[in-house]
Amino acid sequence: MTFLTNCSSVIRGTAFHSTGPNSFDILEDHLFLVDEAGVLDDVISPKDDRYDNILRRSEDAGSLQRLKSQQYLLPGFIDTHVHAPQWAQVGKALDADLPVWLNDYTFPLEAAYKNTDFAETIYKDLVQTLLANGTTTAQYFGSVHNEPNKVLAEICASEGQHAYIGKVVMDLPSQCPDYYRDPSPQSGTECYGRLSHLLPQPEQPDTARHSRCRYTAIHSYVQ
Numbered sequence: 001m002t003f004l005t006n007c008s009s010v011i012r013g014t015a016f017h018s019t020g021p022n023s024f025d026i027l028e029d030h031l032f033l034v035d036e037a038g039v040l041d042d043v044i045s046p047k048d049d050r051y052d053n054i055l056r057r058s059e060d061a062g063s064l065q066r067l068k069s070q071q072y073l074l075p076g077f078i079d080t081h082v083h084a085p086q087w088a089q090v091g092k093a094l095d096a097d098l099p100v101w102l103n104d105y106t107f108p109l110e111a112a113y114k115n116t117d118f119a120e121t122i123y124k125d126l127v128q129t130l131l132a133n134g135t136t137t138a139q140y141f142g143s144v145h146n147e148p149n150k151v152l153a154e155i156c157a158s159e160g161q162h163a164y165i166g167k168v169v170m171d172l173p174s175q176c177p178d179y180y181r182d183p184s185p186q187s188g189t190e191c192y193g194r195l196s197h198l199l200p201q202p203e204q205p206d207t208a209r210h211s212r213c214r215y216t217a218i219h220s221y222v223q
Contacts, residue, residue: 007033007041010058013067015043017075031055032073038160076136084140084152084165085110085119087126103177110143111180119148120155127152127159137162144170144180 011032018024031044031054044051058064067073086106093105113119130138138156142149142165149167156163171182 006035007063008036009034009063009065010054011065011067011073012055013071013073015073031058074134077134078137079130079135080139082126082130082138082140084123084126085113085143088122107177107180113143113148114145116147116151119143119151123148123152123155124159127155127161131159131161135161139164139166141166141168144168144182 011034012029013032014029015027015032016024017027027043027045029046031051032040033042033044033054035041044054055064086109089105089109093101096105113122138161140152140163142152144167146167149165153163153165156165169182169185170176170180171185173181176182
């Protein structure tokens with residue numbers, strides 16, 4: 001049986017997935033075959049002739065996981081707007097006016113990410129927390145620094161989260177403090193092409209790690 005060699009686990013349960021903006025399907029009591037890279041390889045309906053055989057053989061192999069009646073499978077969530085450096089201050093100063101919040105809390109915090117050890121600690125907690133709550137793809141606004149943004153990309157790749165990571169452009173003197181500002185508008189575009197080492201090369205095998213970071217890239221945004 002192909003599934004015994006290609007799949008590391010089989011999940012039996014019910015899943016929901018959208019088929020359009022206003023519709024969704026319920027896949028009740030299906031088998032979900034997951035390969036060694038954690039990728040969904042096949043979905044088997046109870047009406048499929050292979051269903052009983054796969055169910056029996058996966059149970060005999062110890063690779064079957066049965067969901068409980070109150071458990072369901074959902075597609076991974078996609079968060080299109082995450083200010084990654086602000087994870088360390090979630091829930092703080094929510095009563096402050098925006099200028100106070102930015103100048104007294106946010107800009108000093110984001111400036112601290114020039115320390116890559118600090119960035120690694122916060123970003124690892126951020127990515128792991130989002131994944132634990134079902135967010136498998138995220139678009140991150142990083143800090144003004146290139147190196148910590150690369151740290152975030154490495155963490156996303158190693159943890160298995162698809163991500164688009166953007167360096168914020170901070171070049172407006174009237175709104176950006178001097179300690180957290182791009183030296184010029186042109187410097188905001190220097191991040192392009194810096195993550196080529198994360199992308200699979202033609203001569204390299206398409207491993208699980210490569211497939212996870214395939215969508216990781218650096219873009220620039222204006223804050």
